[in-house]
Amino acid sequence: MARYTGSKCRLCRREGGKLFLKGEKCFSSKCAVDKRAYPPGMHGQARRRTSDYGLQLREKQKLRRIYGVLEKQFAAYYDEADRRKGSTGENLLKLLECRTDNVVYRMGFGVSRSEARQLVRHNGVLINGTRTNIPSYQVQPSDKIELTAKAREQLRVKAAVEAAEQRGLPEWLEVDTKSMSGVFKAIPDRSELPSEINESLVVALYSK
Numbered sequence: 001m002a003r004y005t006g007s008k009c010r011l012c013r014r015e016g017g018k019l020f021l022k023g024e025k026c027f028s029s030k031c032a033v034d035k036r037a038y039p040p041g042m043h044g045q046a047r048r049r050t051s052d053y054g055l056q057l058r059e060k061q062k063l064r065r066i067y068g069v070l071e072k073q074f075a076a077y078y079d080e081a082d083r084r085k086g087s088t089g090e091n092l093l094k095l096l097e098c099r100t101d102n103v104v105y106r107m108g109f110g111v112s113r114s115e116a117r118q119l120v121r122h123n124g125v126l127i128n129g130t131r132t133n134i135p136s137y138q139v140q141p142s143d144k145i146e147l148t149a150k151a152r153e154q155l156r157v158k159a160a161v162e163a164a165e166q167r168g169l170p171e172w173l174e175v176d177t178k179s180m181s182g183v184f185k186a187i188p189d190r191s192e193l194p195s196e197i198n199e200s201l202v203v204a205l206y207s208k
Contacts, residue, residue: 091198108164124151
């Protein structure tokens with residue numbers, strides 16, 4: 001499957017804020033956004049007027065990059081969100097939040113979504129006792145997620161769990177950090193998700 005292999009810090013700078021793609025580095029003084037709070041490239045510091053379309057495009061790109069989803073797959077998520085009842089924007093966020101790699105990240109088993117995705121890909125995650133290696137698999141309420149014995153012994157996983165404990169875990173998850181397992185209690189409400197995401201701009205872009 002195709003995936004982005006370039007600099008993750010470059011993506012954060014392009015979107016004008018932290019997307020938390022590099023784990024603990026994003027919380028340290030080494031963060032590229034804190035050092036250079038302007039877009040990458042030779043014209044990055046030039047003043048530009050942004051059109052409505054440009055704002056909508058940037059918001060879509062930001063959301064896509066936060067969850068590590070490529071363009072074609074993101075468009076498919078939008079189509080599914082649009083088919084469902086309720087707010088299309090909220091439906092889109094909920095579909096992205098229910099991805100297995102995102103749930104593993106939210107539970108603190110990876111310092112970033114890319115690390116959580118790798119953990120899933122390498123057969124380190126069980127859902128309801130069944131090995132699941134598809135990052136996009138949709139987790140359902142009451143599903144139990146746990147790490148395999150081999151995955152629990154990884155130093156990077158242990159470090160991720162310690163860091164997550166210090167920052168706190170979402171209320172829609174029930175996590176036992178000692179056994180490295182948890183339950184996806186419920187799909188989060190919009191009020192429980194990051195407020196810096198403006199999903200209405202994404203809907204406006206796809207509605208053209």
